[in-house]
Amino acid sequence: MLSYILKRLLMAIPTLLIVITLSFFLMRIAPGGPFDGERQLPPEIEANLMAAYHLDEPLPMQYLRYMGNLLQGDFGPSFKYKDFSVTDLIAQGFPVSLELGFWAILLALAIGLPLGIIAALKRNTAVDYAVMGTALAGIAVPNFVIAPILALVFGVTLAWLPVGGWNGGAWQNMVLPVIALSIQQIAYIARMMRASMIEVLSSHFIRTARAKGLSESKVILRHALQPALLPVLSYLGPAIAGIITGSVVIEQIFGIPGIGRYFVQAALNRDYTLVMGTVVFYGALIVLLNLIVDLLYSVLDPQIRYDD
Amino acid sequence: MAFHRLTCRLLPALLILVVSSVAQGATLEIGNGAEPGTLDPQKVNGNWETRITRALFDRLIDYAPDGSLVPGLAESWRISDDGRTYRFKLRGAKWSDGVPITADDAVFALRRLLTPATANHNATLYYAIRNARKVNTGQADPSTLGVEAMDDRTLVVHLSEPTAYFLQALAMSEAAPLPEHALKAQGDDWTDPGRMVSSGAFTLDEWRPQERIRVIKNPHFYAAKDVSLDSVLFHPIEDAGSALNRFRTGALDIAYSSVPSSRFSWAKNNLGDALRVGPLVAQYFYMLNVREGQPLADKRIREALNLVVRRDVITRQILGMGQDASYWYVPRTTAGGARGEMAFADWSMDKRMARARQLMQAAGYGPDRPLDLTLRYNTLEDHKKIAVAVAAMWRELGVNVELINSEAAVHYSSVNQGQFQVARYGMMATVNDPYDFLNAYATGGSAHKSSGYQSDRYDALVEQSTWELDEAKRADLMTQAQQHLLDDYALLPLYDYVSVHLVSPTINGWQVTPTDVHPLRYITIED
Numbered sequence: 001m002l003s004y005i006l007k008r009l010l011m012a013i014p015t016l017l018i019v020i021t022l023s024f025f026l027m028r029i030a031p032g033g034p035f036d037g038e039r040q041l042p043p044e045i046e047a048n049l050m051a052a053y054h055l056d057e058p059l060p061m062q063y064l065r066y067m068g069n070l071l072q073g074d075f076g077p078s079f080k081y082k083d084f085s086v087t088d089l090i091a092q093g094f095p096v097s098l099e100l101g102f103w104a105i106l107l108a109l110a111i112g113l114p115l116g117i118i119a120a121l122k123r124n125t126a127v128d129y130a131v132m133g134t135a136l137a138g139i140a141v142p143n144f145v146i147a148p149i150l151a152l153v154f155g156v157t158l159a160w161l162p163v164g165g166w167n168g169g170a171w172q173n174m175v176l177p178v179i180a181l182s183i184q185q186i187a188y189i190a191r192m193m194r195a196s197m198i199e200v201l202s203s204h205f206i207r208t209a210r211a212k213g214l215s216e217s218k219v220i221l222r223h224a225l226q227p228a229l230l231p232v233l234s235y236l237g238p239a240i241a242g243i244i245t246g247s248v249v250i251e252q253i254f255g256i257p258g259i260g261r262y263f264v265q266a267a268l269n270r271d272y273t274l275v276m277g278t279v280v281f282y283g284a285l286i287v288l289l290n291l292i293v294d295l296l297y298s299v300l301d302p303q304i305r306y307d308d
Numbered sequence: 309m310a311f312h313r314l315t316c317r318l319l320p321a322l323l324i325l326v327v328s329s330v331a332q333g334a335t336l337e338i339g340n341g342a343e344p345g346t347l348d349p350q351k352v353n354g355n356w357e358t359r360i361t362r363a364l365f366d367r368l369i370d371y372a373p374d375g376s377l378v379p380g381l382a383e384s385w386r387i388s389d390d391g392r393t394y395r396f397k398l399r400g401a402k403w404s405d406g407v408p409i410t411a412d413d414a415v416f417a418l419r420r421l422l423t424p425a426t427a428n429h430n431a432t433l434y435y436a437i438r439n440a441r442k443v444n445t446g447q448a449d450p451s452t453l454g455v456e457a458m459d460d461r462t463l464v465v466h467l468s469e470p471t472a473y474f475l476q477a478l479a480m481s482e483a484a485p486l487p488e489h490a491l492k493a494q495g496d497d498w499t500d501p502g503r504m505v506s507s508g509a510f511t512l513d514e515w516r517p518q519e520r521i522r523v524i525k526n527p528h529f530y531a532a533k534d535v536s537l538d539s540v541l542f543h544p545i546e547d548a549g550s551a552l553n554r555f556r557t558g559a560l561d562i563a564y565s566s567v568p569s570s571r572f573s574w575a576k577n578n579l580g581d582a583l584r585v586g587p588l589v590a591q592y593f594y595m596l597n598v599r600e601g602q603p604l605a606d607k608r609i610r611e612a613l614n615l616v617v618r619r620d621v622i623t624r625q626i627l628g629m630g631q632d633a634s635y636w637y638v639p640r641t642t643a644g645g646a647r648g649e650m651a652f653a654d655w656s657m658d659k660r661m662a663r664a665r666q667l668m669q670a671a672g673y674g675p676d677r678p679l680d681l682t683l684r685y686n687t688l689e690d691h692k693k694i695a696v697a698v699a700a701m702w703r704e705l706g707v708n709v710e711l712i713n714s715e716a717a718v719h720y721s722s723v724n725q726g727q728f729q730v731a732r733y734g735m736m737a738t739v740n741d742p743y744d745f746l747n748a749y750a751t752g753g754s755a756h757k758s759s760g761y762q763s764d765r766y767d768a769l770v771e772q773s774t775w776e777l778d779e780a781k782r783a784d785l786m787t788q789a790q791q792h793l794l795d796d797y798a799l800l801p802l803y804d805y806v807s808v809h810l811v812s813p814t815i816n817g818w819q820v821t822p823t824d825v826h827p828l829r830y831i832t833i834e835d
Contacts, residue, residue, distance in 0.1 A: 030717075030718075031717075031718045031721050031722070032715075032716075032717030032718040032719075032720065032721035033717065033721065034717075036716075036717050036720040036721040036724060037716065037717075037720055038716075038720065038733075038734050038735070038736070039429070039735075039736075039754075040720070040723075040724050040754035040757070040758065041429060041754075042432045042754070044431070044432070044441070044444055044445050045427070045428070045429060045431055045432065045444075047424075047445075048424040048425070048426075048427040048428075048431075048444070049427045051424065051425075051427075052425060052427045078345070080345045081343070081345045081346070081517070082345045082346040082348070082351050083344075083345065083346040083347060083348065083499055083500075084517065088517075089517065092517050092518075093517070093518065148549060151550070151553055152553065155553060155557060156553050156556055156557055159557060162557075162559065163550070163553040163554050163557055163559070164545065164550050164553065164554050164559075165519075165520075165543065165554070165559065166519050251518075252546050252547040252550065253547055253549070253550050254550070255519075255543065255544075255545050255547075255550060255554075256518075257516065257517060257518030257519040258518070261518070261546075268715055268716065268717065269717070270717050
């Protein structure tokens with residue numbers, strides 16, 4: 001097991017290296033630079049700025065400089081948020097996104113899994129149609145529609161909860177963004193759980209279990225649930241990486257100091273170092289979560305073993 | 309089961325910050341548009357940043373509530389008759405750590421401002437100071453800059469040429485004297501809360517990135533007894549709709565740029581006095597590429613395109629926020645008295661259409677030979693609506709327009725490199741003076757470089773107006789310069805921008821100003 005983990009972690013290094021190199025050069029190929037804005041800068045000023053960020057050096061030099069700094073754990077200074085290094089920005093924003101994402105995933109699992117199971121058990125009945133219809137709506141309505149509606153109804157009209165702000169992570173400020181963030185996930189998880197549950201319920205070992213005279217609840221909980229969870233689990237790896245790294249829409253609408261906004265804004269601002277920082281961070285997170293998911297597989301499915 | 313294990317792995321990483329709010333007395337809550345990139349007054353760039361740095365750092369010259377200039381850290385000043393020497397008398401003010409503010413701090417700050425490594429965006433505004441250009445381009449040592457401290461409270465600035473807008477420049481964020489002792493002691497971290505030493509009505513208390521910045525009253529500020537607010541919270545709210553919602557629930561006292569044009573009429577009907585709209589020294593125009601070989605090198609076509617644009621349709625029907633249709637380049641609210649307008653401004657639409665058709669025909673275009681043009685704009689709903697409307701207006705002339713939309717970085721990069729035929733452009737003045745606008749089209753200016761427009765006579769008029777210190781003569785020179793540009797139809801002006809903010813009726817001392825400055829030291833909150 002340990003050697004498997006080590007092997008996977010070592011394999012991550014070339015993967016990340018390719019991701020970093022590709023992103024670095026793709027970013028520079030994109031037209032427009034970090035100082036192209038409504039106010040065109042005089043050439044003297046632009047030269048000063050380019051020199052301050054070493055952008056006046058040849059590209060291969062810049063790449064080597066970046067990789068050298070990265071090896072020492074230095075992501076460099078952000079071009080836009082000049083008072084912060086990229087490491088500072090991620091270190092300050094990630095705990096917020098992580099906390100919000102954690103509750104959103106928890107809520108999505110707590111609601112999505114039972115809904116999917118119920119729909120599978122009541123397959124092709126009114127209950128099934130109702131659950132799956134709602135789930136479809138949840139997938140179809142994007143969160144930039146859901147979030148403002150939640151803010152308007154519960155924040156402005158009913159005034160039950162704050163419409164925005166983080167307030168150091170007070171639970172009142174978290175309720176609406178967590179709901180907005182989890183609605184689509186609930187829908188995805190419910191649909192996936194239903195499909196895999198239906199498949200598992202029609203398999204031979206379930207028929208055998210039923211033939212042994214086990215009660216239906218025992219059949220479901222003891223025998224069907226565990227294998228049915230596998231597809232959901234493999235979905236959860238990348239999904240969790242996506243959710244705990246924040247959502248630009250949710251963060252902007254609810255004014256949350258997470259890192260989701262950086263993924264979009266950094267690219268639009270051509271904030272090269274911040275773009276690279278988010279790419280490396282997200283890439284590493286995906287690698288790590290996929291590894292965790294694979295390890296959990298072996299817990300859920302006894303046929304999978306990673307021992308040498 | 310699966311998620312139970314996941315929970316165990318994730319929980320230790322959770323940080324739950326419990327921070328108690330300790331604000332006492334009058335606290336002003338501001339929706340501030342965006343997160344500042346820095347609070348170093350010489351490295352800030354956007355108005356969401358300077359709004360904070362101006363509260364933290366007083367300049368030699370300060371703004372009154374109406375945006376006019378008043379003495380700041382300099383209690384008085386004298387300008388020599390030739391307009392080349394400025395002698396400032398500093399008041400005996402103190403930094404927030406109690407150390408006296410001296411003329412040396414002002415010298416230190418101006419030298420740092422022009423040092424290449426500071427990479428200040430507005431440095432060219434200060435090129436009038438002797439040796440400034442050389443210092444800023446690394447050809448001279450900062451110590452050779454034409455600024456000197458005669459004694460602790462006397463600062464002398466030597467200009468190489470008289471410059472009409474120089475006092476305006478000294479009111480800007482980057483011109484603030486800086487605490488040399490604190491910068492030397494703290495290094496790059498000097499802007500951190502707890503380390504920053506400042507001179508303004510407020511000092512930095514807390515900075516939670518992307519969440520809020522809190523500034524508190526500075527007891528060492530020279531007019532501290534007149535400052536009513538105990539603290540101000542700046543919330544970086546980028547989404548206008550969210551800022552509007554938070555203002556409606558009373559969570560914000562002031563919400564900057566918080567009304568999207570689509571919600572403007574709703575806000576007007578429902579928010580009453582809280583909606584504060586006023587003219588800005590900013591112009592929305594279409595830049596025309598007049599380079600040799602481009603269709604718009606032909607002045608007749610430029611005039612025709614200008615003639616048929618119904619600017620009132622854009623300002624009233626598309627935008628409807630009180631913008632003024634403009635037949636000029638320098639916004640009408642700008643100080644300095646630059647007048648002039650396009651010759652057809654008061655013509656009937658029929659007369660304009662007839663003249664435009666004539667011009668197009670003379671230029672060799674008509675129904676049989678339509679003119680193909682591209683119109684570039686950066687991504688924003690209003691820019692798109694305006695571009696579509698203008699394209700429809702031009703179509704009446706037989707002009708086929710291809711609209712090209714791109715994100716801001718790509719748009720401005722294309723414009724700056726002259727890769728466009730017609731391009732949407734917005735220009736906001738740094739100082740309340742026609743200088744920024746007029747200088748942009750003079751040789752070496754940004755619009756000159758992008759559009760290819762060049763006129764010796766225009767250059768001469770602009771140069772003279774920069775040096776002229778007599779107000780009436782200067783206004784006349786600037787009017788002539790602007791008229792020259794307009795008679796050449798070098799650009800296609802559309803409207804003067806307005807600022808749209810929300811200010812709670814309980815707030816006093818806040819005024820609409822042309823440069824969008826709103827000094828916090830004068831603001832009071834009614835109970």
